[in-house]
Amino acid sequence: MSTLQTPFRYDFVGSFLRPQALKDAKAAFKDGKISQEELDKVINEEITKVVKKQKELGYHVITDGEFRRTFWHLDFMWGFEGVDHEATGRGVPFHDELAVLDDTYLVGKIKAKAHPFVEYFKFLKKFEDENTVAKYTIPAPAQLFQQMVVPSNLPNTRKFYATNEELIEDIGKAYQDVIKQFYDAGCRNLQLDDCTWGALVGDAAKQRYKALGLDLEEVKAQLLKVNNLSLEGKPADMIINSHICRGNYHSTFFTSGPYDSVADYVFAKENVNALFLEYDDERSGGFAPLAKVSADKKVVLGLITTKSPVLENKEKVIARIHEAAKYVPLDRLYLSPQCGFASCEIGNKLTEEEQWAKLKLVKEIAEEVWGK
Numbered sequence: 001m002s003t004l005q006t007p008f009r010y011d012f013v014g015s016f017l018r019p020q021a022l023k024d025a026k027a028a029f030k031d032g033k034i035s036q037e038e039l040d041k042v043i044n045e046e047i048t049k050v051v052k053k054q055k056e057l058g059y060h061v062i063t064d065g066e067f068r069r070t071f072w073h074l075d076f077m078w079g080f081e082g083v084d085h086e087a088t089g090r091g092v093p094f095h096d097e098l099a100v101l102d103d104t105y106l107v108g109k110i111k112a113k114a115h116p117f118v119e120y121f122k123f124l125k126k127f128e129d130e131n132t133v134a135k136y137t138i139p140a141p142a143q144l145f146q147q148m149v150v151p152s153n154l155p156n157t158r159k160f161y162a163t164n165e166e167l168i169e170d171i172g173k174a175y176q177d178v179i180k181q182f183y184d185a186g187c188r189n190l191q192l193d194d195c196t197w198g199a200l201v202g203d204a205a206k207q208r209y210k211a212l213g214l215d216l217e218e219v220k221a222q223l224l225k226v227n228n229l230s231l232e233g234k235p236a237d238m239i240i241n242s243h244i245c246r247g248n249y250h251s252t253f254f255t256s257g258p259y260d261s262v263a264d265y266v267f268a269k270e271n272v273n274a275l276f277l278e279y280d281d282e283r284s285g286g287f288a289p290l291a292k293v294s295a296d297k298k299v300v301l302g303l304i305t306t307k308s309p310v311l312e313n314k315e316k317v318i319a320r321i322h323e324a325a326k327y328v329p330l331d332r333l334y335l336s337p338q339c340g341f342a343s344c345e346i347g348n349k350l351t352e353e354e355q356w357a358k359l360k361l362v363k364e365i366a367e368e369v370w371g372k
Helices: 020-030 036-056 116-125 141-149 164-184 202-211 216-231 263-269 288-292 314-324 352-370
Strands: 081-086 091-094 097-100 103-111 136-139 189-194 239-244 274-278 298-304 333-337
Touching (some): 020 036, 103 141, 103 164, 116 164, 141 164, 141 216, 202 216, 216 263, 263 288, 298 314, 298 352, 314 333, 333 352
Parallel strands (some): 136 189, 189 239, 239 274, 274 298, 298 333
Antiparallel strands (some): 081 103
């Protein structure tokens, strides 16, 4: 078993653009032209190729590119008892575009069962070697909590949970169980992808929550509680990091705003080993909130965007790393793109070639700043 630990000086969030062969196979399966077995064969082949590419680029972390899932978060939620879904054509309004997502809702109490993602991890783990370690990405517990308490879902959720506190307790227990499943399967590097904090930043969020009659500080406290409860009792030799995002769908975003208003919670008090943070443009605000990051956490600066094919200026990125080092020591800083390249199957607006060029740049910059 590889003992390497994430993050690495040059790293990435996890998802990759779906290759055409994979898109074609999924379309053929949907149309009833190929079997599940034939689809799985193509998926396994494409994962094998994308892992090989990650290794060729010299990365020490490998993922399956999230090739087995449609959505970065919802597919994982469907692996719990009590959660169901339906494709209705509805979704969430992003900037200038509707993110079309399956309606995902409760049909009973949330409980853990043998989670299919653990089996997916086992396939990925086969590719570990002395230079690389597999990490698996799953949505944060707060993401599942938020999914069930959004205004459109809350009336249904109340059929099963009289209070948010009861819901938080069951989500925490279910995640503890699944984290143990991953650990028993040999996973030592897990990543919690979390858009809930990003949804709370900026003036638009303040107005949205005020209109809903919700206390923003209470919401933050609940998000922190469900995440930390889920991490209770995690094995000491298991690294669990968090990726804090403002939305990433077809090169669009959900919210804008600096991290200032959530830093006292997630930066200071969330019990993860490292934070992957979105800092790829002016929407992200400045680095000052990094002063709130607790001394036991590492910070991965997402300074390279996955939303555009344009390559960043190397010197400007290096200058920004040193600017961030005014708030967090350079030896606790790392570099990555701000998000995945395909949070959902639709992917962002760049080519695979441009995707790999971005990762080459991340590595090049990191080696210049921290050495090889």
